[in-house]
Amino acid sequence: MNTNNNSVHSTELAGRSLDEIVYFSQHKFHGGVHPEEHKTLSNQSNIQALAIPPELIIPLNQHSGRQAMEVVAVGEQVKAGQLIAAAEGDLSANIHASSSGKVIAIEDRPIAHPSGMRDRCIVIATDGCDEAEWLPPIEHPFKADKQQLLRRIQECGIVGMGGASFPSHIKLMPEVNKLVINAAECEPYITCDDRLMREQANTLIAGIQLVMHLLNASEAIIGIEDNKPEAIAELKKTIKDAQTSASDKFAQNTSDLKNSSIKICVVPTKYPSGGEKQLIELITGKQVPSQQLPLALGLVMHNVATIYAIYQAITQGRPLISRIMTITGDAAQLKGNYLTRIGTPISFALQQADAESCDKVIMGGPMMGFEIFDTQAPVIKSSNCLIAAGKGELKATDAALACIRCGECADACPASLLPQQLYWFARSDDLEKAEQYNLFDCIECGACSYVCPSDIPLVQYYRYAKNELVQRAEEKQKAAHARERFEFREYRKKREKAERAERHKKAAEARKKAAHQKGQTDEKKATIADAVARAKARKKSSD
Amino acid sequence: MSSLTAVLILVCLAGVFGALLGYAAIRYRVESDPIVEQIDEILPQTQCGQCGYPGCRPYAEAIANGDDINKCPPGGEAGVKALADLLGRDIKPLDDTLEESQPTVAYIREDECIGCTKCIQACPVDAIVGAPKLMHTVIIDECTGCDLCVAPCPVDCIDMLPLEQDVRQWQWPNPANDTDDDNIIPVRQVS
Incomplete structure (x- = not known):
């Protein structure tokens, strides 16, 4: 059903002679799968x-x-x-x-x-x-200081709502040229972003303008899958309204936004097009370098639900x-x-x-x-x-069979990794090797497990291997820390010993000198006399 | 005459190279045996002394001098394997008299502590804070679980507790050993 639907959406939209607001993605990412969508189950009614x-x-x-x-x-x-x-x-x-x-x-x-x-x-x-x-609303957000806006976002506890829950104020700190909005919502069943865009398009576009202002970005691109034509139409209408009329309540304050543009990039329905790096590749044609952030390409990505939360935090003072x-x-x-x-x-x-x-x-x-x-x-x-x-909807997995080395997983991997190699390395606990094969670029999307004809829970192996590597690194760090403390303690003990010896030596010298002054050449006698004198003094004071 | 020249040249060369080598030996002098460093790197640094040496580094030196590699229970089988790989020796099972230990952490029952400072002196990593006649406590993050503080305590108020695992330390199980498929993502069954 899904593939047919995709092409239907695509031709429908393509036939409408796309304008400067909505355009089709010219790029694609490696791999991906087409699981059944099941989205109509939940996207038919209002929130x-x-x-x-x-x-x-x-x-x-x-x-x-x-x-x-x-x-x-x-x-x-x-x-x-x-x-x-x-x-x-x-x-x-x-x-x-x-x-x-x-x-x-x-x-x-x-x-x-x-x-x-x-x-x-x-x-x-x-x-x-x-x-x-x-909290009190910020009256003129477009005139407000960046720090004030960031502080508000932090106060309201806004985190990325696409899944990783990274605190948003940190992601908004740098200034970038391009803001990418993740509205792909590529996973089956989920329709919360779809409904949000259909019902709150006004708020979202205003929110995007706000975030652009925050980032000092001149361009925002909404990445959305072609299975959400209603949401695309709604957003397009809102963007057009905001551009042409002054009806937008911020328009008078947004002189710096006149040259900025919000566009919608429609991407084909394919899982996982909503992955951060995948969506960026679909929109810009560029790959985010391994183990780096999108910031390396001069852009920042936020989920639509996060934008909505940010807008509410700033204009209504409403925490998440x-x-x-x-x-x-x-x-x-x-x-x-x-x-x-x-x-x-x-x-x-x-x-x-x-x-x-x-x-x-x-x-x-x-x-x-x-x-x-x-x-x-x-x-x-x-x-x-x-x-x-329901019964039989998500059945228990069949037992995993042996890998037949068909290579389907490598074809499906959106990060262009070698899932089969990674699987062997993880299985044999050869984790350093797995790391060399860029295990940490795996986004755990599950496309490899989905296509595996032997039902091998591949992602599970990668999750295990990643966890284990992180834990080993932590243990190593802990060991280094313990060693440092142990060595410092040894050093301290040695130093204290040396200091004690030095003190004793000095005391002995002082006694010798004192004895000399009193004219007594016999050092031992002098020491005894000293001690007797001290004891007498003590007795006297205690009496 | 020509043979004398040859001898002279050789002597000069020998002198020059000798001087170079001598200089290099002083200039690039390695303070300690690098193999000891590498062994020490593998050892878990609990400083527990179960190997019979007063700390991880002395044991590393002993291994470099030929001692067995299977005397470190906190390092476990994985540690023995790493040492065997490094030194090109055979893997030996962990010494029978020692058992592989779970990670633990010392805990002082604070109302029973009399403040004798004996545990503070015993702790190899300075992970116990306190003062004479005042209660002591363990800094959990610094404790290596070596249990050297347990024996000196005159009132037996120190327990070794297993390190508590919370959500942040939780790990995905290895599916190769885990027959229970509860955690497996239901991707395959999207019908």
Whole structure:
């Protein structure tokens, strides 16, 4: 179904004689796959707000970087938007209460993580009033100082919402020429960005202008897959309006934006075109160098949902306390996109979507997501999708067979790696070799596993190998640190010994000198006399 | 005459090269045996002394002088393998009298501590802070888990606890050993 659909979309759009706003990508990336999309399951209805759950479980570590530090105590009343955990250092993010209520616990709770482990969370019993306390809006964002805007983004705890959850204010610090907006949403089932673009195109375009202003960028390109014609049309209309009329409420403030342009680059539907490096290659035709950031090409990429959050933070002072999440899958009766509060238990979200009788629950998409074992775990800032799989929808894997060296995986790899080689190296624990074969360029998209005729869980091997390499490097560093401390201690002991010997020598010399002065040549006698005198003095003082 | 010239030239050459070599020996002098450095690099630096030497470096020197490579339990089988690779020796199983240990960390039950400073003196990496007659505590990040502080404690208030694993240290399991497919991405079954 998918391939047919793609060509239909493509010809439709191509037939419409593309203008200066919308254009087709002239480039492609290596590999990729075409899994069935299943997007129509959830993208037919408007975004709805999910009810306030009785209990919000808000993890302190929802971002890459250091865990935030709680700033509220158990028993405290909090309002929606109130800071409850503060960032520790720059590479961290603030966490806010998503609704009003009372903090009832700060403890380890199950979290949405592939390990199924527990982590520190703040638990809020909501009172249903949803009393909010936003920060003051920044009145004229286009006249505001860059530092002020960045500080606001940091205060509001905005992180990248495409998956990696990297704190956004860091990504916005440098000045670049080109801003790329990731609206590809290439993974099957997920439609939250699609719906957001259809319904909030105005806000998004204003948000893009804001971020361009922040980055001092003259050009923004929205990368979007051709399976979202409605969203493309909506964005195009909005961009046109913003360009032609002064109806845009920022237009009068945006003299510096007159020369700037926002364009939409339509890319063919192919997984994983939404990967950062893949989308950049599709748009610019250039590859981001291995182990480097897009900044190396003078551009920065943000997800549409992040842009939306940034816009809200700046113009409304609203921290990141909710996100749009797709709830889909055969078992969900009320499939669709929901505005979900961060910290909503997955079980509650499933109940609201009438999806409790599901076979298993996947967070994220079917290609890169993971299974949720405990549905008490909460929705976090990066949770874009919940798949409530019905019976037989996402079946258990067949046992892996032997590799037949067909090379399908190498054809499918979007990072142009040699998955088969990497697999052998990972299997034989020859990890240095795997690293030499650029293991760390693997984006874990799962295209290789998808095409493997022997059902080998290839990505699993790469994840294991990456983890193991990182851990070994950490151990080595720790050992070097321990050695340094050990050696310093040895040095200190030696120095103390030398110092003691020196002191004794000096004392002996002093005694000798004193004895000499008193005219007593016998050093021993002098020492004894000294000691007797000291003892007498002490006795006297104690009496 | 010609033979004398040849001898003279050879003597001169010998002198020049001798001087060069002598200079190089002083100029590029290596302080210690580089193989010891390489061995020390592989050892885990817990400084626990289970090998019978007072620290990792002395054991590295002993290995360089021919001692067995299988006396380091914290390094484990992987450590023995790395040493065997480096030195071109055969891999030996870890010494039976020593067992491979899980990573641990020392924990002082602080209300029982009498402040004797004995553990502070025993710690090879200065990971314990405290003062005489005042409570001591272990800096977890610096502790190598060598358990040298346990024996000197007169009130037995030090426990060796397994290093707690949290989400940040969690690792994807190796699918080659892991028959449980719970963690495997359901990509293949997109129907």
